[in-house]
Amino acid sequence: MPLFKTPDQLMALGQDLMLRGDFSSSKNKYEDAAEKYRVAGNPQMAVVAHAYAQLMALGAAAPGVTEYAAAAQALSPLGDYPLKLGPRQVPASTLAREAGLLAEQSSLAKSTPHTPADWSDVARRNQALSMEFRQLGNQNLLLPELFRHETMNPAQLAPSAAARAEEAMGEAVVLDHPKEAAEHNENARNWWAQAGDLMRAQEAANRVQLYGRSARCWFCGREVTGEGVQYVLFASDIGPWSSVDSGAGLGSVDPSRGSILACRGCASAIDRIADQHAIERAKEVEVKLEAEIQRLEEQIRRIPR
Numbered sequence: 295m296p297l298f299k300t301p302d303q304l305m306a307l308g309q310d311l312m313l314r315g316d317f318s319s320s321k322n323k324y325e326d327a328a329e330k331y332r333v334a335g336n337p338q339m340a341v342v343a344h345a346y347a348q349l350m351a352l353g354a355a356a357p358g359v360t361e362y363a364a365a366a367q368a369l370s371p372l373g374d375y376p377l378k379l380g381p382r383q384v385p386a387s388t389l390a391r392e393a394g395l396l397a398e399q400s401s402l403a404k405s406t407p408h409t410p411a412d413w414s415d416v417a418r419r420n421q422a423l424s425m426e427f428r429q430l431g432n433q434n435l436l437l438p439e440l441f442r443h444e445t446m447n448p449a450q451l452a453p454s455a456a457a458r459a460e461e462a463m464g465e466a467v468v469l470d471h472p473k474e475a476a477e478h479n480e481n482a483r484n485w486w487a488q489a490g491d492l493m494r495a496q497e498a499a500n501r502v503q504l505y506g507r508s509a510r511c512w513f514c515g516r517e518v519t520g521e522g523v524q525y526v527l528f529a530s531d532i533g534p535w536s537s538v539d540s541g542a543g544l545g546s547v548d549p550s551r552g553s554i555l556a557c558r559g560c561a562s563a564i565d566r567i568a569d570q571h572a573i574e575r576a577k578e579v580e581v582k583l584e585a586e587i588q589r590l591e592e593q594i595r596r597i598p599r
């Protein structure tokens with residue numbers, strides 16, 4: 295065997311290492327092959343070798359947005375060119391599509407929406423993802439299976455993404471329209487049940503309950519909807535005297551939880567007053583401590599050495 299391998303030989307070595315599950319070494323061989331094809335003036339094969347290298351990167355370490363996006367990008371110029379992955383031949387376009395969807399899924403999992411506009415965007419992207427997964431049918435995704443021994447079925451991923459879309463739609467409107475948010479979470483509950491995720495289905499059901507609840511503020515008497523949204527609970531000494539409500543209709547007391555119900559406006563005003571008191575109290579303590587420290591320092595100085 296000659297010391298310097300031809301790019302074709304490097305490609306064969308890459309396949310061999312891939313079959314043995316050594317994706318990291320395989321990736322290096324494909325990268326070397328790509329470089330040699332480039333130098334030899336064979337840009338087409340350089341693209342093929344580079345695509346293989348990016349695929350192997352999915353097996354080398356836990357892949358995230360960067361790895362999946364890089365694989366999708368490397369595969370996309372190849373169209374339906376057949377790639378050899380062990381005993382299978384798979385069109386590059388199939389793998390490119392999967393890598394693109396997995397990149398989007400990882401990106402969504404990492405996103406940290408804050409504003410209603412952020413949540414609307416997350417909802418829209420999850421809806422699109424759900425649609426794409428639905429189009430893939432019932433075949434397990436190849437990339438997770440080949441490189442991570444993971445089973446990911448689009449028929450299950452589709453309802454999960456749809457559930458996340460509904461939850462995000464709920465978050466986008468919850469402050470202004472908690473009842474609408476409750477409806478979105480009811481839809482989410484259905485999707486999670488369809489995806490077989492009973493824990494998340496239960497969480498969505500809990501939000502339906504919370505967002506659907508209404509109360510009358512103990513302090514100002516305003517009618518508010520959505521527990522933890524438009525109103526909160528304050529632990530309070532309630533007794534028979536407080537159970538007589540101000541009027542008919544919505545309650546201001548929750549005896550089972552020893553709490554009164556306060557609208558967000560009243561609750562935040564009370565919180566701020568409490569914060570101010572706490573800060574003043576802390577300052578008083580600080581002043582006393584400083585005086586004490588000075589007194590001690592003075593005593594230490596007087597100790598004869």
Ligand SMILES: [Zn+2]
Pocket residue numbers: 511512513514515516556557558559560561
């Ligand atoms: Zn109030």
